[in-house]
Amino acid sequence: MAKETTEKPVIGARQTVRFEHSDPVTRLCQACGGTQEGRHQNYSYTESGLDNVVLLDVLVFNCKCGEIAAQIPAVSVLHQIIAAEILKKPTLIAGEEIRYMRKFVACSAVEFAGIIGSSKISISRWENGARITPNTDRLLRLAFFTKIVERAAEAAIGPGDTDHTATVVAFARKVRSFNLTSFLRTIKDVQDRMTIKIDPATVKRFSQEDGVTSTLQLSSDTASRV
Ligand SMILES: [Zn+2]
Structure with missing residues (x-):
């Protein structure tokens, strides 16, 4: 290659x-x-x-x-x-971070655009560094988080009739400790590469x-x- x-x-x-x-x-x-x-x-x-x-x-x-x-x-x-x-x-997510997250949740650009009611072109622009608004920043984070939770929930439930209570409780603890919606209110409207x-x-x-x-x-x- x-x-x-x-x-x-x-x-x-x-x-x-x-x-x-x-x-x-x-x-x-x-x-x-x-x-x-x-x-x-x-x-x-x-x-x-x-x-x-x-x-x-x-x-x-x-x-x-x-x-x-x-x-x-x-x-x-x-x-x-x-x-x-x-x-x-704590600051706006950058283009390559958006791309990383989209790949992390295993979404194609088209698929992800569909989820957030946007276009493949917009996704590509953002991923290549176009400035995003605070509004888009929150939308992206919520969509990524939802995808992660869905995938984790799927994995936690798993196949068969086994009792997965412990797994589900551990997973619920993680979601709660992440406390995303509270955190979203604190993000600063600046671009920053930390x-x-x-x-x-x-x-x-x-x-x-x-x-x-x-x-x-x-x-x-x-x-x-x-
Ligand atoms: Zn060598």
């Missing part, structure tokens, strides 16, 4: 070393077969489609051949954390709640977009 030259800079260019621990960890490079060293560092998670998400203390392998590979823990949980951060952003910093402890805590343990291997060649 050919990449366009206008794409964001190589992942490694945006990293800053933070921890030293027991680093470096060494392993064989999948690209050149040589030895590559891994260190814990802050990692700009541009694979999410967002340039303002920084994962703290992630193991990143850099190879002399140019290959860069990051180990991203519990990626589905990570994506949920990012979505929650965006929904609770950095979303996510530390390993947060991911671990959420993973334990959801029982997720998988680790995503990202590399500069195989980096997948959300």
